[in-house]
Amino acid sequence: MKIYRLVLASISVVALMSSCSAVNNIFSKKSAAVDTPRTETVKSSDKTNYPSVDVLAGEWQVASVGETEITAEEDVPYVNFDIAQGRFYANNGCNILNGSFIYKAGKLTCSGVLSTMKYCAEIPYEAEFNSAFNENPGVTVTSKRIGQETYLYLNNSKGVTLVTLRKHNMEFLNGNWQVTSINGKAINDEEATVFFDIPELKIHGNTGCNFFNGQIYIDPNRSNAIDFSNMGMTRMACPKSDQEQSMMVALESAATAISGGNGSTALLLDKAGKEVMTIKRIADKQED
Secondary structure (H helix, E strand, O other): OOOOOOOOOOOOOEEOOOOHHHHHHHHHHHHHHHHOOOOOEOOHHHOEOOOOHHHHOEEEEEEEEOOEEOOOOOOOOEEEEEOOOOEEEEEOOOOEEEEEEEEEOOEEEEEEEEEOOOOOOOOOOHHHHHHOOOOOOOEEEEEEEEOOEEEEEEEOOOOEEEEEEEEEOHHHHOEEEEEEEEOOEEOOOOOEEEEEEOOOOEEEEEEOOOEEEEEEEOOOOOOOEOEEEEEEEOOOOOOOHHHHHHHHHHHHHOOEEEEOOOOOEEEEEOOOOOEEEEEEEOOOOOOO
16 A cells, blocks of 8 residues: 555536635634644654754654544545645645645744645544644644654644644665564574565565565554565475475564664564564675
8 A cells, every 4th residue: 555645636626725724714714623722732842943854754654633533544644745746735634635734943834725625524623623723823843753754743833733744764784684583592604685665565585495475564553564465476395395384474463563773674563572683784786
């Protein structure tokens, strides 16, 4: 499942923000929820100051809106910032939005926002979400890195967080890795490798005997989460069957991945936090 969505112009949309006065009218139906936020003011010392525009780039899952945590496992609300085009695309759990944005000195200001107009009574936080993209006066953006995840906070003029966005940082796994141990047992086999393609959410490699491939799923509700499924493998017979079986079982039981600290090693852990596999990055070969 590649996490990237395009909002097509053919979707029936309505221009929500052609002027400041139009913005105020649009959000008036739930203005009380916006004017009297339920969240507490976030202390500036709790977050880093003003992330760069590069930090904003890409797709973010919505972790919470106000005090409401988003726990959906499928069709998770998202915001995608296209830095090159100065456009954003979003889903607030009910409607799809897109528009232009300017980000400068920690201020995010949106304009020309379009939205579908579906009614969803089960999404009470829709107005709070939308207010984060109100072009007047714009919101302050702060961020914080926690483990393998980055959190982006869209705060109103009073410093209250309207929307919290989360992006996994599993990109550190991208590339080719040598398997160095399985369940604590050292593996000394140059053919035992794993290749992670995080953008395409795919995995493939070699058990030391057979080639395998499968899909990667990153659970938005678990920190450092990574799961492998739909694993397929060639069926060549060889004397490394025990190693092959333990390697495949380890991958299928993996639930989280963490960096070894220097970027050259990583660990796969099961749901109980037990180390099931350690891997070492294979350096890219330099062409002469």
